[in-house]
Amino acid sequence: xxxxxxxxxxxxxxxxxxxxxxxxxxxxxxxxxxxxxxxxxxxxxxxxxxxxxxxxxxxxxxxxxxxxxxxxxxxxxxxxxxxxxxxxxxxxxxxxxxxxxxxxxxxxxxxxxxxxxxxxxxxxxxxxxxxxxxxxxxxx
Numbered sequence: 001x002x003x004x005x006x007x008x009x010x011x012x013x014x015x016x017x018x019x020x021x022x023x024x025x026x027x028x029x030x031x032x033x034x035x036x037x038x039x040x041x042x043x044x045x046x047x048x049x050x051x052x053x054x055x056x057x058x059x060x061x062x063x064x065x066x067x068x069x070x071x072x073x074x075x076x077x078x079x080x081x082x083x084x085x086x087x088x089x090x091x092x093x094x095x096x097x098x099x100x101x102x103x104x105x106x107x108x109x110x111x112x113x114x115x116x117x118x119x120x121x122x123x124x125x126x127x128x129x130x131x132x133x134x135x136x137x138x139x140x
Contacts, residue, residue: 002027003063005055005071006121009039009047010129012137018042019132021125022055033058034125036132048075049096051125052082056103056110068109074117074126082112 004025011018021036037054039047052073059067073079080086081097082104088097104110115122 001063001066002068002070003032003059004029004121005052005059005069006115006119006125007048007051007055007071007073008117008122008125008129009044009049009051009075010126010133011042011044011047012133015041015043015046017133017136018044018047019129019136020047020051020054021129021132022051022058023121023125024055024059025121033062034128036128038132038136045075045077045090045093046096048073048078049093049100052078052112053096053100053103056100056107060103060106065106065108067107069104069107069111071104071110071112072115072119072122073112074115074119074122076114079112079114 007022018039023034081088
């Protein structure tokens with residue numbers, strides 16, 4: 001089965017309160033899963049990485065490995081590091097990078113691509129992240 005994954009991370013301040021989110025769509029672009037999680041005080045890069053990691057873990061646990069994943073992010077850094085175009089220097093991100101690539105290798109296929117934040121699917125995840133972070137900020 002082909003799955004389309006759109007991820008985003010957000011940090012209010014860098015580091016600051018942060019959240020990670022994703023949306024998974026089937027081949028007909030019907031939403032099959034989505035999630036937003038609070039990361040605590042983290043960097044934007046952590047939030048972007050965590051979004052991708054959470055998405056792949058969720059697919060693994062709910063749908064197994066018999067899927068071809070098209071994974072999209074508006075983070076050029078994340079995508080280029082996962083595709084080994086850029087080196088990953090931060091120790092925490094190195095660990096996450098290795099885990100994401102390990103998970104990705106178990107699927108029938110997994111392709112990481114960069115999309116602009118204006119992409120309709122990326123912007124939906126971004127809106128959910130901002131609503132989530134607004135709610136946390138308003139409850140402080």
